[in-house]
Amino acid sequence: xxxxxxxxxxxxxxxxxxxxxxxxxxxxxxxxxxxxxxxxxxxxxxxxxxxxxxxxxxxxxxxxxxxxxxxxxxxxxxxxxxxxxxxxxxxxxxxxxxxxxxxxxxxxxxxxxxxxxxxxxxxxxxxxxxxxxxxxxxxxxxxxxxxxxxxxxxxxxxxxxxxxxxxxxxxxxxxxxxxxxxxxxxxxxxxxxxxxxxxxxxxxxxxxxxxxxxxxxxxxxxxxxxxxxxxxxxxxxxxxxxxxxxxxxxxx
Amino acid sequence: xxxxxxxxxxxxxxxxxxxxxxxxxxxxxxxxxxxxxxxxxxxxxxxxxxxxxxxxxxxxxxxxxxxxxxxxxxxxxxxxxxxxxxxxxxxxxxxxxxxxxxxxxxxxxxxxxxxxxxxxxxxxxxxxxxxxxxxxxxxxxxxxxxxxxxxxxxxxxxxxxxxxxxxxxxxxxxxxxxxxxxxxxxxxxxxxxxxxxxxxxxxxxxxxxxxxxxxxxxxxxxxxxxxxxxxxxxxxxxxxxxxxxxxxxxxxxxxxxxxxxxxxxxxxxxxxxxxxxxxxxxxxxxxxxxxxxxxxxxxxxxxxxxxxxxxxxxxxxxxxxxxx
Numbered sequence: 404x405x406x407x408x409x410x411x412x413x414x415x416x417x418x419x420x421x422x423x424x425x426x427x428x429x430x431x432x433x434x435x436x437x438x439x440x441x442x443x444x445x446x447x448x449x450x451x452x453x454x455x456x457x458x459x460x461x462x463x464x465x466x467x468x469x470x471x472x473x474x475x476x477x478x479x480x481x482x483x484x485x486x487x488x489x490x491x492x493x494x495x496x497x498x499x500x501x502x503x504x505x506x507x508x509x510x511x512x513x514x515x516x517x518x519x520x521x522x523x524x525x526x527x528x529x530x531x532x533x534x535x536x537x538x539x540x541x542x543x544x545x546x547x548x549x550x551x552x553x554x555x556x557x558x559x560x561x562x563x564x565x566x567x568x569x570x571x572x573x574x575x576x577x578x579x580x581x582x583x584x585x586x587x588x589x590x591x592x593x594x595x596x597x598x599x600x601x602x603x604x605x606x607x608x609x610x611x612x613x614x615x616x617x618x619x620x621x622x623x624x625x626x627x628x629x630x631x632x633x634x635x636x637x638x639x640x641x642x643x644x645x646x647x648x649x650x651x652x653x654x655x
Numbered sequence: 656x657x658x659x660x661x662x663x664x665x666x667x668x669x670x671x672x673x674x675x676x677x678x679x680x681x682x683x684x685x686x687x688x689x690x691x692x693x694x695x696x697x698x699x700x701x702x703x704x705x706x707x708x709x710x711x712x713x714x715x716x717x718x719x720x721x722x723x724x725x726x727x728x729x730x731x732x733x734x735x736x737x738x739x740x741x742x743x744x745x746x747x748x749x750x751x752x753x754x755x756x757x758x759x760x761x762x763x764x765x766x767x768x769x770x771x772x773x774x775x776x777x778x779x780x781x782x783x784x785x786x787x788x789x790x791x792x793x794x795x796x797x798x799x800x801x802x803x804x805x806x807x808x809x810x811x812x813x814x815x816x817x818x819x820x821x822x823x824x825x826x827x828x829x830x831x832x833x834x835x836x837x838x839x840x841x842x843x844x845x846x847x848x849x850x851x852x853x854x855x856x857x858x859x860x861x862x863x864x865x866x867x868x869x870x871x872x873x874x875x876x877x878x879x880x881x882x883x884x885x886x887x888x889x890x891x892x893x894x895x896x897x898x899x900x901x902x903x904x905x906x907x908x909x910x911x912x913x914x915x916x917x918x919x920x921x922x923x924x925x926x927x928x929x930x931x932x933x934x935x936x937x938x939x940x941x942x943x944x945x946x947x948x949x950x951x952x953x954x955x956x957x958x959x960x961x962x963x964x965x966x967x968x969x970x971x972x973x974x975x976x977x978x979x
Contacts, residue, residue: 431732432751517813600812605788611724612789613955614745 435617444621452606453625459602460626463519464591467526468584475531475583476576479538480564483572493539500532504590508597522594529590530583537579541572573645581634588630686877688717689726689735691862694908696916696923697836700892700933701759701885702909703902708884713877717908730867736874737866737881741791743946744955746968752868754970755860756878757885758938762861762949763930764795765838766852767823768830775852779805784819784831787812791861792832794953801952802855823849835930836923859949860942871970882973886937893935896924936978943969 419437426436435443447453481488504525515521545568553563569576595604603622610619694702705715720726723740730738731751739759746753772778778799786792793810800806813819816833820841823831833841838851864885871878891898900920903909910917927933934942943965951960965971 431728432745432749432753433728433731600788608724609788611728612744612787614727614742614748616749 433614433616435620439617440620440624443615443617444625447606447618447621453622456602456606456622457629460591460595460604461602463522463526463594464587466519467523467590468530468587470523471527471530471534471583471587472580475534475579476538479535479576479579480542480568482535482539483542484564484568489539493536496532496535499528500536502528504528505593505597508594512598517599521598522591525594525598526587526590529593530587532583533586534576534579534583537582538572538576541575541579542568544575545571570645573641577637577641577645581637584633584637585630588626588633592626685714685716686874686881687734687736688715689729689738690717690719691723691726691739692721693719694912696909696912696920697760699903699909699920700888700899700924702904702907703899704881704885704888706902706904706907707888708881711880711884713880713884715881730865733867733870736870737864739862739864741860741863741946741950742865743950743968744789747956753865754868754871755863755865755938755943755968756871756970756973757864757882758860758934758942759862759864759885760860760927760932761934761942762791762795762857762859763835763932764792764832764857764861765835766799766830766832766854767838767841768850768852769823770848770850771829772852773850775799775803775854776805778807778830778852780808781830782809782811782828783807784811784813784822784828786814786816786819786832789955794950794955795832795857797953798857798949799854835927835932839926857949858942858945860938860946863938863942866970868970871973875973879973879976882937883977886974886977889933889937890935892924892933893928896928897921899924937974939969939971939974939978940965943971 422440423437426434426439429436444453478488478492482492483489507528508521508525511521511524515524549567549571550563553567558566592604592607595601596608600608603626606622607619610616610622688705690698692698705713705717709715718729718735720729726735726738727740727742727745729735730742730753731745731749741755742751742753745751766775766778768778772781783796785796788810793812796807796810811828813822816837819828819831819833820837822828823841824845841849842851864881866878888898900917903917903920946968947956947960947963947965950956951958951963956963
């Protein structure tokens with residue numbers, strides 16, 4: 404067994420151990436033990452509750468993240484390449500990033516109703532700014548010597564963007580994606596708690612209202628687990644696309 | 656090794672943080688009340704009772720939580736002494752030693768629909784708008800299904816009776832269940848467009864005051880003052896609902912509400928008392944029995960309601976004492 408895996412397991416054991424102890428004390432009647440929560444998680448996975456819930460939750464999450472990633476990188480590139488766009492778009496994303504989203508949800512609901520659209524918007528507002536701003540600053544900071552070299556080798560503008568700027572900016576773009584996608588997960592759950600309870604948000608609120616705290620914590624745990632798995636996957640993808648970027652992030 | 660040390664340190668840090676959640680022990684002087692919503696006309700009677708209790712030497716402070724479940728959790732973890740709500744499921748499932756001491760209001764809600772429907776049977780298979788899954792209106796819907804022998808179609812959840820009225824008026828829904836004051840307001844303004852479907856009577860609690868049993872026993876005098884004040888207010892209010900408007904402290908949280916709400920206090924309480932929203936004897940055994948049956952039927956309590964022991968859910972001594 405390699406050392407990093409051992410350390411990862413040890414770290415998990417310590418955190419879950421502390422959770423178990425805190426649940427057994429108990430710190431609160433509303434705080435279940437780790438084992439109870441895992442039993443509830445197992446039960447919910449077996450009877451299909453969790454699967455159905457993720458069927459609901461993943462829709463705004465995947466749509467929002469896909470839109471944010473694609474549009475975010477394109478807009479970010481554009482902002483990074485053109486000063487005009489920088490002035491035009493940057494302020495919007497900086498404001499979006501700073502806005503207290505939970506307080507803006509009533510506005511979104513007023514404009515887009517209580518359906519999928521509002522939830523996708525919440526995910527996008529959470530995820531997009533960091534993707535756009537990271538991409539833009541990475542593109543802007545491409546070493547000018549590399550770009551000059553490209554030009555002196557008679558590279559077209561397209562070549563310079565795809566062969567020089569993108570690979571050089573990719574580590575920062577991907578770190579923006581990682582941050583953006585984590586924020587997107589937060590947004591998806593926020594939307595399900597604040598707009599209408601569906602999917603995982605519904606399990607959380609419903610379990611809480613019938614005092615089934617193990618199920619509530621199991622649902623929260625499952626979404627964290629999914630986010631971590633997804634981020635690991637993203638890092639794998641980065642490794643595939645841009646070998647040489649591997650400096651170790653989440654799977655450290 | 657450095658990473659290991661850092662991770663160990665983080666984990667060790669997590670333990671005291673988790674223990675810290677347990678909260679400080681209750682102070683004997685000031686009782687901490689967890690409201691399930693921000694002060695509104697519905698809470699005016701409660702604040703009148705609090706003022707009466709204060710005059711008899713009770714010190715209190717209140718915190719408004721954004722929903723009932725948070726208020727319940729705050730009482731369960733000992734950060735608050737007295738909470739608002741009907742935590743039957745929490746009492747049974749989490750084995751928390753929490754007891755109800757006073758019924759504040761009954762679950763008086765009304766199925767309101769567009770002219771499409773005229774009786775509950777018409778709602779078989781039809782979509783309905785409710786407050787939240789597992790909440791009061793959801794339990795009413797469950798019991799309607801049981802008693803009338805129908806099954807609702809898709810249930811959608813929109814918190815807040817006022818918001819459901821908006822959805823109804825704007826045509827986004829054809830059927831919902833709303834509270835007394837919103838029903839009255841809607842029927843006054845647009846009575847020709849909507850029907851209130853006739854429904855069986857519900858005696859179960861909507862809001863009740865509850866506290867940790869150990870805390871109640873350690874603070875019996877304070878609890879007695881509070882329950883005395885509540886019972887006297889609830890009795891006076893049932894005799895003359897306008898006392899709530901008259902006794903409301905203009906400098907208190909209710910007195911600071913907008914003038915339109917204050918102006919409507921009398922009508923609100925006259926209608927509420929007429930509608931039987933407030934039990935003049937604080938609920939007690941009758942309410943407890945009704946709750947056992949209701950919440951069992953609604954799926955919040957497990958087991959045969961006859962076999963459930965009232966004493967496991969209610970602490971009746973202060974109310975008995977106050978009634979003497």
